[in-house]
Amino acid sequence: MADIASTTTPSRSWYKRNEIALTPWLFLLPGILFFALYVIIPIFQSFWISFHEWDGLGEKTWVGTAHYERLLGGDRKFQVSFWNNIKWLFLYLLAIPAGLFIALLLNQTVRGIRLYKSLFFFPFVISQVVVGLVFSWFYLPNDGLFDVMTGWFGIDIKGGVLGNPNTATYGIIAAGLWPQTAYCMILYLTGLNAVDPEQVEAARLDGAKGHKMLWYVILPQLKPATFIAFVVTIIGALRSFDFIAVMTNGGPFGSTRVLSFYMFEESLSEFGFRMGYGAAIAVVLFFIMLFFIAYFLYSMYRDEKGAR
Amino acid sequence: MHKFLKASTAALALAVAATGATADGHGLSGDLRIISDMSNPAPRAVMEKMAADFGALHPDLNVELEIVDREAWKTQIRNALSANPPDVVNWYAATRMTPYVDAGLFMDISDLWAEPEFEALSSTKGAMTLNDAQWGVPYTYYQWGVYYRKDIFAELGLSEPKTWEEELANCQAILDSGRKCYTIGSKFLWTAGGWFDYINSRTNGYDFHIQLANGEVEWTDDRVRQTFANWRQLIDMGAFIDDHQSYSWQEALPFMVDGEAAAYLMGNFSVAAFREGGLTDDQLDFYQFPTINADVANAEDAPTDTFHIASGAQNVDAAKEFLRFVTSADVQSEINSGDALGQLPVNANATISDDKFIQEGFEMLSNNASGGIMQFFDRDFPAEMASVGMEGLQEFMVFPDNLDDILARLEDARQRIYK
Numbered sequence: 001m002a003d004i005a006s007t008t009t010p011s012r013s014w015y016k017r018n019e020i021a022l023t024p025w026l027f028l029l030p031g032i033l034f035f036a037l038y039v040i041i042p043i044f045q046s047f048w049i050s051f052h053e054w055d056g057l058g059e060k061t062w063v064g065t066a067h068y069e070r071l072l073g074g075d076r077k078f079q080v081s082f083w084n085n086i087k088w089l090f091l092y093l094l095a096i097p098a099g100l101f102i103a104l105l106l107n108q109t110v111r112g113i114r115l116y117k118s119l120f121f122f123p124f125v126i127s128q129v130v131v132g133l134v135f136s137w138f139y140l141p142n143d144g145l146f147d148v149m150t151g152w153f154g155i156d157i158k159g160g161v162l163g164n165p166n167t168a169t170y171g172i173i174a175a176g177l178w179p180q181t182a183y184c185m186i187l188y189l190t191g192l193n194a195v196d197p198e199q200v201e202a203a204r205l206d207g208a209k210g211h212k213m214l215w216y217v218i219l220p221q222l223k224p225a226t227f228i229a230f231v232v233t234i235i236g237a238l239r240s241f242d243f244i245a246v247m248t249n250g251g252p253f254g255s256t257r258v259l260s261f262y263m264f265e266e267s268l269s270e271f272g273f274r275m276g277y278g279a280a281i282a283v284v285l286f287f288i289m290l291f292f293i294a295y296f297l298y299s300m301y302r303d304e305k306g307a308r
Numbered sequence: 309m310h311k312f313l314k315a316s317t318a319a320l321a322l323a324v325a326a327t328g329a330t331a332d333g334h335g336l337s338g339d340l341r342i343i344s345d346m347s348n349p350a351p352r353a354v355m356e357k358m359a360a361d362f363g364a365l366h367p368d369l370n371v372e373l374e375i376v377d378r379e380a381w382k383t384q385i386r387n388a389l390s391a392n393p394p395d396v397v398n399w400y401a402a403t404r405m406t407p408y409v410d411a412g413l414f415m416d417i418s419d420l421w422a423e424p425e426f427e428a429l430s431s432t433k434g435a436m437t438l439n440d441a442q443w444g445v446p447y448t449y450y451q452w453g454v455y456y457r458k459d460i461f462a463e464l465g466l467s468e469p470k471t472w473e474e475e476l477a478n479c480q481a482i483l484d485s486g487r488k489c490y491t492i493g494s495k496f497l498w499t500a501g502g503w504f505d506y507i508n509s510r511t512n513g514y515d516f517h518i519q520l521a522n523g524e525v526e527w528t529d530d531r532v533r534q535t536f537a538n539w540r541q542l543i544d545m546g547a548f549i550d551d552h553q554s555y556s557w558q559e560a561l562p563f564m565v566d567g568e569a570a571a572y573l574m575g576n577f578s579v580a581a582f583r584e585g586g587l588t589d590d591q592l593d594f595y596q597f598p599t600i601n602a603d604v605a606n607a608e609d610a611p612t613d614t615f616h617i618a619s620g621a622q623n624v625d626a627a628k629e630f631l632r633f634v635t636s637a638d639v640q641s642e643i644n645s646g647d648a649l650g651q652l653p654v655n656a657n658a659t660i661s662d663d664k665f666i667q668e669g670f671e672m673l674s675n676n677a678s679g680g681i682m683q684f685f686d687r688d689f690p691a692e693m694a695s696v697g698m699e700g701l702q703e704f705m706v707f708p709d710n711l712d713d714i715l716a717r718l719e720d721a722r723q724r725i726y727k
Contacts, residue, residue, distance in 0.1 A: 056386060057411035070724075076717065141551040159706065163554035251495060252553040253703035270382045271686070271695035273407065 043286065050279035056267075060276075067280035078281070081257040084169050085238065085288070088258060091173045092180060092237035096229050099184025100222075104214075106185070107192045117189065124182035132246035135175035136162060139247075162248050165255035172243050172256060180236055184229045191225030192218075227300075234292050238285070259285045337368040340626040341394035344373065345381035350580075354648045362633050369626055389413040393620035395627040401435035401612040402683035403521070403690055405443055408616075414443045415617040420628055428656045429635055435612050435683055444616035445631045446654040448644055451669030452502060452609035452684075455578060456571035457564065458593040460487065468595035472510075472538070475598045479547050482570045489547040491569035493560030494705060497698035501685025502573055504701050505609050506597045508535040513604035514680035521688040523726030527718040536715075538600055540708050553706055561585055573597070575611065576651060579665050594665050596672050607679035608672065611687060612654070696721040 015022065050067055052060040071078050106117050123131060139146050141160030150157065157164050161171035195218060203217045219226075241260045244250060250257045250265060257265070259281055265271075267278025340362075346355040352375055363371040374394070376384060385397065389408060399405060399414075408414045420426065421433065421442040432446045461467070461478075464485055469475040479489040494500045509517040512531045519525045520532065542548065549563050558581065563569040565585035572578065582592050599606065615634055617627045633639055640653035646661040652670055653660065660670045673681070686694040700714040 055407060055411070057390060057407065057413065141554055159551045160554045163551050163706075249496065251497070251699075251702065252706065253699050265695075268383065269695075270379075271691040273386070274692065 046279045046282050046286070049275055050277075050283050052276045054275040056273050056275050063276065067277050071277070071280050071284065077254055077257060077262055078259075080254060081259045081262040081281075084256065084258045087169055088173060088176075088237040088240050089234065091170070092176065092233050092240075093230075095177050095180035095184045095233050096226065098177070098181040099186075099229060100188050102181065102185045103188035103192060107189060121182050121186055123179040124186070126179075128176075128179065128242040129246050131179055132172075132175060132243045135171070135178075136247045139171055159252070162256075163252055165252050168248055168252060168256045172240075172247050175247065176236070176240055176243050180233060183232060183236075187225045187229045187232075188222060191222045195221045227296075231296055235289075238289055238292075259288070335368065336366045336626045336629055338623050338626065339370045339372055340396070340623050340630060341372045342374070342396040342630070343381075343388055343394045343398070344375050345378045345398040347375055347378045347381075351649060354643045358634065358639065358643060361639075362630055365633070366626070366629070389618050389620070393618035395617060395621040395623050396630055397616050397618060399444065399614050399616050400683070400687050401432070401444075401446060401614050402687045404683070404687040405436075405438055405614075405616075406690065409438050409443050413619055415619045415621060415624070416441045416443060417445070417617060417628065417631070418442045420445070420631060423632075425632065425636070428637065429654055431656065431681075432612055432654050435681065436614065444614040445635050446612040446614050447634050447640075448649050448651045449610050449612040449654060450576040450651040451673055452506075452573070452575050452597075452611075453669070453672065454571050454573050454595050454597060455564075455582065456593055456595065457567065457587075457591055459591045460485075460567060460570045461593075468593075469598045471598055471602075472600040476541060476545070479542065479545060483546060487567065488549045488563065488569040489542070489545075489571060491549050491560045491563035491572050492552045492705075493555030493557045494552045494702045495554060495556050495559075497695075497702050498684075498686055499557050499560075499574075500701035500705055501694070501698050502575075502609060503539065503705075504535070504697075505682050505685050505688075506573065507539045507600065508532070509607040509679065509682060510597065510600035510604065511535045511538055512601070514607035514682070517607065517682065518680070518688065521693075523690075523693070523722050527715050527722055532715065533711075536704065536708075536711055539704070540711075543705060543708050548705065553702060575609075576665055576669055579663075580650065589664060594668050596676060605679035606677055607682055608677040609682045609684050610652075610673055610677075611684045690725060692725050693718075693721060 049060070051062060051064060053063050054060040102120055106113065106120060110116075138144055139161040141147055141157075141163060144160065146161060147157070157167055161167045199217060199221070200213075203213055208217060239260060240258055241264065244256055244258060244261045245264075248256045250261055263278050263281040263285065266274050266281060272278065342359060344355045346352055355375060356373065359371050359373040363369060376388075381398070385399065385408070388394065388397065390413065393413070399408070405414065418441045421429075421436075426433075429446065432449070433442065436442045436444055436446065456468075460482070464481050466478045466481060469478050482489045492499050492503070505517070508520070511534055516525065516531060520527075525532070549560065549569055552560065557574070557578075560572070561578070561581055562585070564572050565582065565587055579592070596606065596608075615631055617624065617631070621627050634643075635655055637653075637655045637657035640655040640658035643649055644651050644653040644658070644661060644666075646663040646666065650661065650663060650666065652666060652673070660666060682688055685698065689697060697718055700718050703710055704714055
């Protein structure tokens with residue numbers, strides 16, 4: 001037997017011959033398996049459920065695209081949620097310039113600067129739920145600090161910031177910006193460490209200073225940090241669930257809902273368990289996210305190609 | 309079966325005697341798994357004692373009690389009932405049972421209700437009935453009504469209103485004294501549901517209210533509009549505290565405790581909170597929601613909390629015995645007493661705590677609620693209608709001018725939900 005084996009496989013086994021090609025896949029295999037199990041397959045399950053009427057307990061009934069027709073054909077809750085999502089997306093991006101500004105401010109050698117940096121970073125460390133709670137006290141009508149402060153200027157927001165459907169979403173976004181700014185700041189602080197001092201020196205010899213220095217010399221070198229800040233901020237805006245749940249619970253009269261919160265309400269909350277409709281919302285949210293993620297992947301790909 | 313019935317009647321008699329004499333021959337053994345949502349401190353102690361007492365009565369039975377957070381249980385019950393179900397669970401009466409009854413997760417216990425002992429529970433039988441069968445037993449209920457500051461009423465020379473006119477006149481007097489008539493915190497919506505229950509049932513009667521809950525009446529119906537018109541009288545007067553959409557029901561309590569508002573439409577569970585807030589029984593009193601339409605009988609909100617047997621229960625005999633135990637007159641008197649739950653017993657033979665609010669509530673529900681007993685907006689209306697509805701009610705309380713839009717939206721939801 002041993003003779004036959006040694007004659008048919010000359011000296012190296014099949015695995016040995018393909019080792020270079022196979023090994024990466026072997027290492028990737030557990031990751032791929034779990035990614036498929038917990039991410040890819042559930043995505044398709046969501047698609048499947050969204051075509052059914054299902055209360056999570058009994059039998060599923062096939063309803064075809066009825067959920068999507070209702071969703072896109074004038075469901076007011078959906079429209080409110082969608083526009084709130086758009087508001088979140090754009091206003092949340094303010095965290096990037098704000099983070100950059102603070103990072104530039106803190107990027108100097110002063111006694112105790114580490115302490116200041118960690119203080120500025122603090123809101124990102126504490127839980128979003130705590131931030132939301134603190135801000136909802138801050139916004140309380142009559143007794144809240146914010147209401148007292150606007151009172152100095154003679155402005156009275158009817159119902160308090162979070163009780164007024166015109167201001168509530170902005171109030172929550174402002175609360176969300178606080179930790180998000182800190183996050184962007186830390187990204188820029190690390191980015192600033194990597195700025196090449198020789199280039200700065202050279203620019204200075206050429207007479208660049210102030211905002212010209214910032215715009216033409218520093219910012220281009222911060223591009224990777226900006227990119228990451230952009231990605232985490234967009235994703236953060238689309239995931240804005242905790243703040244809404246803690247601060248307004250979607251109210252007043254549903255004016256602060258976003259898609260993720262609406263999805264939760266329909267499918268998993270106390271009065272929910274309409275899994276099909278919730279899944280349909282999830283699918284729409286998935287495609288919105290996919291649009292952004294595809295754009296980022298594409299621009300990353302383009303940059304890498306350009307670098308070569 | 310007959311023999312078992314006899315044995316359990318004997319057990320019941322023992323329970324009623326409630327002594328340590330547990331040397332009995334009936335064979336309940338194995339495990340009894342109970343999942344309870346009585347997670348607040350006082351109910352928790354009651355539940356734990358109840359389980360321990362039941363275990364003492366049945367030495368061969370191992371009672372396993374698991375207490376789950378009350379809010380969390382509202383979403384966990386589905387998983388608990390479908391995978392590895394316990395024997396006994398807590399839930400709520402009326403339409404709130406529907407999903408579990410329809411999915412076959414609650415056991416039909418009509419045979420239990422056919423036993424003579426259950427005659428004493430007949431007042432709650434309707435709330436436990438779906439599809440002509442009974443699906444659980446109640447263990448406690450509590451009245452709703454207007455809790456008010458007696459001292460403020462005395463200061464202004466007001467008396468408890470019996471009619472809507474008196475109510476409006478009272479409210480005007482309170483407003484003139486620089487206070488608000490009612491405090492309310494509508495952030496979590498359900499408090500507005502209480503107001504709707506009362507004004508609608510007082511305006512159009514219990515039957516109409518239940519028809520609306522069952523989706524048989526359009527929300528744009530003139531009778532519904534009349535309800536909102538009555539409600540609007542109070543809103544336009546400025547009867548409710550400002551910015552109530554920013555407060556939870558607890559956050560709205562200080563307005564009454566501090567005397568900035570004179571009354572609160574609430575369930576009896578609020579009494580404990582008022583007392584904790586420092587109001588004495590000399591300052592705090594209770595009256596039944598006034599009559600609006602003299603032609604309809606008064607209906608009252610009195611939400612009932614319940615026990616059910618899971619259809620996948622392993623130890624059905626023990627579970628049924630536990631339900632008999634819970635609803636027996638003696639246990640009912642004990643768990644609903646002032647230093648336990650402080651609510652109303654469901655068994656007609658049980659003694660009522662001598663707490664003045666419980667006494668008044670019992671009196672009201674026994675003699676002055678001939679219209680019917682409502683379970684509360686979010687238990688009488690199906691879940692989706694309740695959530696859309698309460699959101700509309702909150703919006704109405706803040707922007708009454710949006711009424712047409714709100715009603716159109718609710719009607720839209722009604723046509724979709726009840727098919």
